[in-house]
Amino acid sequence: MSTIAPWRAVQRQNFTNWKELFTYLQLPESCRSEVLTHSHFPLNLPRRLAEKIVKGTLDDPILRQFLPSIQEQASSSHFFKDPVGDQTSRKAPKLLHKYHGRALLLSTSACAMHCRYCFRQHFEYETKEKQFHKELEVISADPTLSEIILSGGDPLSLSNADLKALIEALADISHVKLLRFHTRFPIGIPERIDDEFLTILSQSRLQTVFIIHCNHARELDEEIFSALKKIQTLRIPILCQTVLLKDVNDTTSALRELCENLIYRGIIPYYLHQLDKVQGAMHFEVPEAEGLALVQQLSDLLPGYAVPRYVKELPQQASKVAIS
Numbered sequence: 001m002s003t004i005a006p007w008r009a010v011q012r013q014n015f016t017n018w019k020e021l022f023t024y025l026q027l028p029e030s031c032r033s034e035v036l037t038h039s040h041f042p043l044n045l046p047r048r049l050a051e052k053i054v055k056g057t058l059d060d061p062i063l064r065q066f067l068p069s070i071q072e073q074a075s076s077s078h079f080f081k082d083p084v085g086d087q088t089s090r091k092a093p094k095l096l097h098k099y100h101g102r103a104l105l106l107s108t109s110a111c112a113m114h115c116r117y118c119f120r121q122h123f124e125y126e127t128k129e130k131q132f133h134k135e136l137e138v139i140s141a142d143p144t145l146s147e148i149i150l151s152g153g154d155p156l157s158l159s160n161a162d163l164k165a166l167i168e169a170l171a172d173i174s175h176v177k178l179l180r181f182h183t184r185f186p187i188g189i190p191e192r193i194d195d196e197f198l199t200i201l202s203q204s205r206l207q208t209v210f211i212i213h214c215n216h217a218r219e220l221d222e223e224i225f226s227a228l229k230k231i232q233t234l235r236i237p238i239l240c241q242t243v244l245l246k247d248v249n250d251t252t253s254a255l256r257e258l259c260e261n262l263i264y265r266g267i268i269p270y271y272l273h274q275l276d277k278v279q280g281a282m283h284f285e286v287p288e289a290e291g292l293a294l295v296q297q298l299s300d301l302l303p304g305y306a307v308p309r310y311v312k313e314l315p316q317q318a319s320k321v322a323i324s
Helices: 006-011 018-024 029-034 133-140 160-171 195-203 222-232 252-263 288-301
Strands: 090-092 102-106 147-151 178-183 207-213 238-243 268-273 309-312
Touching (some): 090 133, 102 133, 133 160, 160 195, 195 222, 222 238, 238 252, 252 288, 288 309
Parallel strands (some): 102 147, 178 207, 238 268, 268 309
């Protein structure tokens, strides 16, 4: 009989029912009117993050990122289901090719958590076929592709066996040199960085780059840093992407604390993303002028390597667009 991986057992403890989360957080009955009780994008919150939420209030920077809100029902002609042009850049069902030299492999639709501002919350994933034959064929036939980005969903949602098979298949393509992970998994379930996964990384010929997604310093803890340190020990650089979110991290103090916490552990603040204009996320938008002011204030307080680049992603552009 096969046994479930310890990290899978942890994942099964995620909050997926808002009423259970309300009880756990001791939220008053009056707050229920603020919850979007039926959504195409259901609640999915790791218990580790829930334990860090201040009880009895909706005004918590972690809770705001995950609790479905009635504000998601607001609509605008400037917000779209596919705000970054993923569909038009599809070269195979699970392969996106936007930028020169690199392509993004949608390794899974599953994720460790559901962030309410996720730009792929309306994305139509290819879920029938679990293999990547067509995607690997496209990558193999294009010698300009030197880097493959594993995204999703979250690539760490895959089992170690599936990840090993995929990484080995990519490593068999001679012109692929770099493997990049985009993941939020360690922030909610650091147990995912297990010995078997570390062995897979250490045995690959591909140079790996690990990019985590974290928006607030309170999301972090010592167990998370300890798990990430195991990856750094393999000489794999770790960078962090952050999304600028209203009432979550749109203050100098919040961003400074996050950047300092990261850099003290050797994790480079990589991008500060302007919100992708995805349908349902209008209430998270921070005006670009305010974002610029925040980045300037960070530049006055932190060394250059600790200040993330302020960028946005626009369809049909050759790269991320710097906001200046």
